Amino acid sequence: MKGVALCIVLIMVLTIASSLTAQITDKDLLQPPGDDWLSYHGSYDSQRHSVLDQIKLSNVGSLVSKWVYHVPGAGGLQSVPIVVNGVMYVTQPNEIYALDGQSGRLIWHYQHILAKAPDREGPNRGAAVFEDKVYFTTTDSFLIALDAANGNVLWQSKIAEASDGYHSPAAPLVAKGKVMVGVTYGDRGLNGFLDAFDAKTGDHLWRFNSIPKPGEPGGDTWAGDSWQHAGGATWLTGSYDPELNLLYWGIGNPSPDFNGDVRKGDNLYTDSMVAVDLDTGKLKWYFQFTPHDVMDWDGAEIPVLVDARFDGKMRKLLVQADRNGFYYILDRATGEFLHGNRFATQLNWASGLTPQGRPVLVPGIEPTLTGTKVCPSSIGATNWMSPTYSPQTGLFYFVALEGCGLATKNTEKFRPGGFQYRAGGDVLLRDDTWKVYVRALDLITGKQVWERERIGSTSLGGGLLSTAGGVIFSAELNGEFVALDAKTGRIVWHFNTGQPINAQPVTYMFHGKQYVAIASGSDIFGFALFEPEKLSGD
Amino acid sequence: MGTGPEVVSAGHALYNRTCTACHGIDGGEGERAPALVGDRRFFRLSENSIFDTIRGGIPGTAMPPFSLPDDDLWRIVVFIRAMRGSASETDVPGNAQQGMAVFTGKGGCMQCHTLNGRGGSIGPDLSNVGAQVTLKHLQESLTQERPIPADYRPVKVVTREGKTVEGIAKNEDAFSIQMLDYQNKLHLYDTNELRQIVPGKTSLMPHNYDKVLTAQEYQDLVAMLARQVHTTLHVHQDGEGEVGR
Numbered sequence: 176m177k178g179v180a181l182c183i184v185l186i187m188v189l190t191i192a193s194s195l196t197a198q199i200t201d202k203d204l205l206q207p208p209g210d211d212w213l214s215y216h217g218s219y220d221s222q223r224h225s226v227l228d229q230i231k232l233s234n235v236g237s238l239v240s241k242w243v244y245h246v247p248g249a250g251g252l253q254s255v256p257i258v259v260n261g262v263m264y265v266t267q268p269n270e271i272y273a274l275d276g277q278s279g280r281l282i283w284h285y286q287h288i289l290a291k292a293p294d295r296e297g298p299n300r301g302a303a304v305f306e307d308k309v310y311f312t313t314t315d316s317f318l319i320a321l322d323a324a325n326g327n328v329l330w331q332s333k334i335a336e337a338s339d340g341y342h343s344p345a346a347p348l349v350a351k352g353k354v355m356v357g358v359t360y361g362d363r364g365l366n367g368f369l370d371a372f373d374a375k376t377g378d379h380l381w382r383f384n385s386i387p388k389p390g391e392p393g394g395d396t397w398a399g400d401s402w403q404h405a406g407g408a409t410w411l412t413g414s415y416d417p418e419l420n421l422l423y424w425g426i427g428n429p430s431p432d433f434n435g436d437v438r439k440g441d442n443l444y445t446d447s448m449v450a451v452d453l454d455t456g457k458l459k460w461y462f463q464f465t466p467h468d469v470m471d472w473d474g475a476e477i478p479v480l481v482d483a484r485f486d487g488k489m490r491k492l493l494v495q496a497d498r499n500g501f502y503y504i505l506d507r508a509t510g511e512f513l514h515g516n517r518f519a520t521q522l523n524w525a526s527g528l529t530p531q532g533r534p535v536l537v538p539g540i541e542p543t544l545t546g547t548k549v550c551p552s553s554i555g556a557t558n559w560m561s562p563t564y565s566p567q568t569g570l571f572y573f574v575a576l577e578g579c580g581l582a583t584k585n586t587e588k589f590r591p592g593g594f595q596y597r598a599g600g601d602v603l604l605r606d607d608t609w610k611v612y613v614r615a616l617d618l619i620t621g622k623q624v625w626e627r628e629r630i631g632s633t634s635l636g637g638g639l640l641s642t643a644g645g646v647i648f649s650a651e652l653n654g655e656f657v658a659l660d661a662k663t664g665r666i667v668w669h670f671n672t673g674q675p676i677n678a679q680p681v682t683y684m685f686h687g688k689q690y691v692a693i694a695s696g697s698d699i700f701g702f703a704l705f706e707p708e709k710l711s712g713d
Numbered sequence: 714m715g716t717g718p719e720v721v722s723a724g725h726a727l728y729n730r731t732c733t734a735c736h737g738i739d740g741g742e743g744e745r746a747p748a749l750v751g752d753r754r755f756f757r758l759s760e761n762s763i764f765d766t767i768r769g770g771i772p773g774t775a776m777p778p779f780s781l782p783d784d785d786l787w788r789i790v791v792f793i794r795a796m797r798g799s800a801s802e803t804d805v806p807g808n809a810q811q812g813m814a815v816f817t818g819k820g821g822c823m824q825c826h827t828l829n830g831r832g833g834s835i836g837p838d839l840s841n842v843g844a845q846v847t848l849k850h851l852q853e854s855l856t857q858e859r860p861i862p863a864d865y866r867p868v869k870v871v872t873r874e875g876k877t878v879e880g881i882a883k884n885e886d887a888f889s890i891q892m893l894d895y896q897n898k899l900h901l902y903d904t905n906e907l908r909q910i911v912p913g914k915t916s917l918m919p920h921n922y923d924k925v926l927t928a929q930e931y932q933d934l935v936a937m938l939a940r941q942v943h944t945t946l947h948v949h950q951d952g953e954g955e956v957g958r
Contacts (some may be wrong), residue, residue: 261901275901278889282899283864288841288943324897325834327827328943686903709905 198259198323199304201351205417210684212258215301215346216561217681219415220480223563224641225682229689230704231644235658235668237705241690242279244699246272251677252694253298255346255561257309259323261685263692264302265699269313271302273326276692277685279701283326287313298677300412301346303354305374310354312343318356318372330377334358340365340593345412349374350422350453357409361427361445361473364404364589364596369413369424371456381456385409385426385444392458393443401438404589404596406430407445411475411559416491419508421450421459423493425475432471432553433542433599434584441466446474448495450510460510464497466533469541470524470582471553471597472498478507479564479571485513485619494618496562496573498555501528502621516621519556521577521608524549542582542599552580553601554634561638561679563647568661570615570624572647574635578609611635613649615664625664629653637693638679650676650693656700672700714784716791718806724792727785735775739849740796745775750796750849763790800851800939801843807929807936815926815934825917828941834897835881836865836918841943851938855922855931858915867913868892872906881917885910 199213208217208225217223230238246252249267257264263276269289273282302311309323315337320329334356335341340363348355353371361367367385372378385407387393397405408427415422429438429445444458446465451458464474474497481492485504493507500519505512512532517525524541525534540549554576562573580601587598603609611629616622629636629651637650646667647659652675658668674696682691691702714720729738737743740750767786770778779786795803816822825836842851853859861867868882870890880894890910892900904910923931 260899262899273899275884275889275891277901277903278891280884280886280889280891282883282891282893282901322827322834322897324899325827325838325893327830327832327834327838328840329830685901686906 199306204305204349208682211260212256212681212683214257214303214348215255215412215679216414216477219350219417221414221477221561222479222481222566222641223561223639223679224565224643226643227682227684227689228643229684230642230646230682230691232646232660232667234704235644235646238658238668238670238691238702239705240670240700241277241703242701244272244274244279244281246697246699249697250297251675251696252699253300253678254694255301255679256681256692256694256699257302257304258681258683258685258692259304261683262323263699264304264309264323265694266299266302266311268297268299271309271311271321271326273309273323274699276683276690276701277688279699285321285326285328287317287319289313289315296342298344300344303347303349305349305352305354308374310347310349310374312345312347312356314342314344316341316343316358318343318347318354318377320374320377332372332377332379334370338592345410348412348415348422350415350417353380353453355413355422357411357413357424359408359410359427360593361406361408361410361430362432362471362595362597363593364406364430365408365593366403366405367407367409367427369409369422369451369456371453383449383451383456383458385449387443396441396443398437398439404430405438405442405445406432408473408475410473411477414478414480414493415453416480416507419491420453421507422453423478423480423507424449424451425473425478425495427473427475428468428471430589431587431596431598433469433582433597433601434586435467435469435541436584437598439467442468446472446499448474448478448493448505448510450507462503462505462510462512462532464495464501464503465499468499469584470499470549470601472555474498475559476557477559477561479562480507481564481618483618494564494571496557496571496575496616498551498558499525499534500551500556501525501534502571502616503532504619504621514619514621518575518614518616518621518623519551519577521550521579522556523579542584542601544584546581546583546602548579548604549582549601550579551576552578552603553582554578554580554603558635560635563639563641564618565641565647565661567643567645568615569618570661571618572613572615572639572641572661574629574638574649575612575614575626576610576635577612579604605633609633611652613639613647613659613664615661627659627664627666631655637676640680640682640691642682648680648682648691648693650678650680650695652676654695656680656693656695656702670700670702672696672698674698714787714791716794717804720788720791721795721804724788724790724795727781727789728792731779731781731789740793749793750847760790760794763793796847796849798847799844800846800848801942803848803939805848805936805939807932807934809933809937809940811930812933812935812937815930816937819926819930820922820934834893835895837862839938839941841941843939843941844943848935848939852935854918854920855935856920858920859918861916865917867917869911869913870900870902870907871909872902873908875908882912
């Protein structure tokens, strides 16, 4: 009997010991980014502001590359590394790698085998973690859960039919035991949605449809049966307010992208910010940035959540620099439009915003059969590269593109099976005025405080990270990884990674050392402050 | 005629009678002719072209034409294909359901191996093993001491503070080591942080399953493992077995 009791105690001890390895709790996910970088945006508010300050303005000049990991067979990586206790998880389409965050050495690797090779289309933007699991999505639209310690697959759940053309590129978002995943492509006439799965079991919990059906609220914003092939992809990771229990997700463009004649109406909820209840998936409010968009200006840009004083009282704000060239401040509890101003110098399609935030259109500035100059171009005045907000400076930082396109439309028809359904396009007018900038706006007034041109970049490139060390890290398409003074935009450090950067930087701390990491081309780089190497030797 | 176990067996007998004068036994290298089984990527000949090669020989080489009845030639082809194919492509006799019982019970395999999302992690995940290795490899893993796979080497380290950690080395070089301990926890060390690194000499994988299991249990276990191919884990279709292809 005593032996049995001892045995039970031993089993309990072993169980407790193994449960200690379950790492990430809900409480951890509520913290601002510090030692770990636990999600695509680093935290639910998507501020991308780390509390780490070992690397700071006074020493950032001695930042050096500590390691490089070459991701085998990688193209242009867009993965944001997730870091837990020094273990880094990075992805490329259908593959996930666990790396040692202090040496860049491989720990394990998993490849999702596709049933059909053509499903391999990029990109993949990263993983998510919760408890003892790591999650990522695939180009044939599966959500896969793996044991974070060893990479063994625990379950996989189908999000959508790959044969229809769906693909899930965004990093999942985990909140309160649910894993949220989005889909693309809105440029193929595929209707978008946001799905929630049970983080433990992979069971499907709810779906929010980006495109309302006839008879549903918003269904009357689509002429005829145009709602059937309407777009509204959910291709970037959203934000979450745990107090309001609301998810904020930017919705992509309507289909076909450039010819609005076949889909008269405002085309909800394309180009909108939607607030969705985490428990039910039901819409709480929406705000549409670009009603009846004809320029592929997805509203998918990152919603950044900030609590700040506005008009004399503290408010829960949601700010977004939109692809259409305007900067918006919304009340994130109600969706009320509080402020908007244009940040793009080259903007000819709207003369301003109404008191409700609706753009005032300039007649004739839209795609035509022969071509019309529209500013910004279809790439947008900003895009999916992450912005950041620093509570230290009160500034909102983002990547801006000044440029126009010669926009045309045509009569391309929808074809099932995942074919392009854009019905037009624009020729990018890359003249002397075509320029890329990092811009800092005053959070509340939207006024520009400084800008720093990304000289030599032909398009937007990677995104931004701010730290308590007073530094903004900025990842450029020309391969330069740059540190800027958050107050002034002055360049304080740079490193040429040698490949175009199309990803977002992160920072983390392990064994007392702060690292900054970024995916560049086919490689992952880890940076830390220089110190002479101590080798044990023989 | 098919490609079933009895055809493979008949082909095996014919092969040993006819081919091993030059080629080695069981597909290995012989004294006068190359191995017929090896790394799969070197063998892309279709079954038809294997058939033609045996019947017609390879002009200009020592490979002669064989005037066996066509059915016997096909039996040899089926045997060669069985040797070369992944375990899941091979018809392995045995009861997979019983084999699963051995895997989860008497064999004790789940202490170290994961199968379809459940089990231990100190050995490789076997959910797709049928597609990854040949039947020969699978049988040898269960019955013979084999080289330790690179990312499953047992190791013990002692830190400068005197803490001992035991597990397997997922990766290692002169400057760092990445370990998974027996409680499924990762440990990342700069070698400067370590006083001692003691590599284990032998694989943690037992290799006496042909002795500790009955012949039937062993065959059932092999049959079950050979059918493990990675299909959708979470959503099972009606009528599909636990190991559907």
